[in-house]
Amino acid sequence: MNRGSVGAPDVVILGGGAAGLxxxxxxxxxxxATVTVVEPPDGPARPAERTWCYWDHGEGDDSDDxxxxxxxxxxxLLRVHASDGxxxxxxxxxxxxxxxxxxxFERLVHARLARxxxxxxxxxTADTVRDVPGGAEVRCTAPGGRTVTLRAGLxxxxxxLRALPPARTQLLQHFRGWFVRTRTDRFDPAVADLMDFRVPQPRHGLAFGYVLPLAPDRALVEYTEFSRTPLTTAAYEEALGHYAREVLGLGEFAVESAERGVIPMTDAxxxxxxxxAVFRIGTAGGATRPxxxxxxxxVQRHSRAVAAALRDGNRTVVPAPHGRRALAMDAVLLRALDTGxxxxxxxxxxxxxxxxxHRLLRFLDGATSLREEWGIGLRTPVGPMLRTALEVPFLPRRTHPAPGTGESPR
Structure with missing residues (x-):
């Protein structure tokens, strides 16, 4: 090994976000396996704090995850507001x-790694990754400029990714959110608003509000669009202000912090x-549901599957994060949305x-049977969806501009 090398773990994981951790x-x-997680040092390369949301069937420390x-x-409880209110x-x-x-989440995983x-x-900072006999080699730059070389089986x-793979359809889910504190109680802590369509709709795509109460007077309030290009910060702020004041009627409130993100919605x-001996995981490996x-x-399902495969001695096959049927249905929906x-x-x-x-959430997780999916499909606009399903297989895949962001916060 080169100067600055360290002992060889079974696995090196590049990136300390949701997927890597x-x-x-x-x-x-x-x-x-023994594991080394390579994370960027403190500084501009280290991402800001993010919010990740999901559903599971457990309670507290006994939850599924x-x-x-x-x-x-x-x-x-979950709530949706239709366009008519x-x-x-x-x-x-x-x-x-x-x-x-x-x-x-980082604190929890770091503590487990330390134990x-x-x-x-x-x-x-991971610079290069290449296959070597018996595994792979990662060259990193540590703080101060010191070169560190890691070798691992996987x-x-x-x-x-610097650029997304070619796709037939690519939309972006882009948003900005405020963590707000209101002067009086305005939120129901038992109900999450997943989609609130009481906001002006863009000419192309769709827009909605998203509210996650943290207390009667605190919540994460977001404005989200599914469209082809992100907005400017000023446009997000204007949309968020309208939603918080005019739609939600929050009255006097303070913005404690803000977050934003851009998530690729693509059939690439x-x-x-x-x-x-090198595999992609997370959004870069196709874990984002299109x-x-x-x-x-x-990411949780995929991580469990990879860990089980390595425990059983299978070091050559990494399962797909989503099934082919789920991806095919998503390709049709993306095209139907993109075409209007x-x-x-x-x-x-x-x-x-x-x-x-409960069935819809399993459907969104790709855990429904073909019969259940058929029943859900019959409750959608059958004509436009059928036309799109017949069209999608013949569409060419082409390169789209990269969204310019990191991993999904969802």
């Missing part, structure tokens, strides 16, 4: 919608393997109105 958490938890200590809040509140029991903040003799975190790379094919932008739940053949607010409101909540 989740995989590390599973690997050391099952003793499937085991991340109870990192859960900031959870909601037993009519609300629809659903109970997805036994599932609950949960929020995890990246700082708390494990087979886990550690290296603060450095490398899992969660770093953002993401290569999961970039070398004999039609919704949700990533965190898929379906009305986005009416489509999503109708899904929640006509489908039992």
């Amino acid at each position: 989740s995989l590390a958490y599973r690997l050391v938890g099952t003793a499937a 085991g991340f109870g200590q990192a859960v900031t809040a959870s909601w037993p 009519s609300p629809l509140t659903v109970d997805p029991a036994p599932a609950r919608y949960r929020m995890v903040r990246s700082t708390a 494990s003799p087979g886990g550690r975190v290296l603060r450095a 490398v899992f790379d969660s770093r953002p 094919r993401f290569p999961r393997r970039t070398g004999t 039609a919704t932008g949700y990533t965190f739940a898929a 053949r379906i009305d986005g607010p009416a489509f999503f409101t109708g899904l929640f109105r006509r489908t039992p909540a």
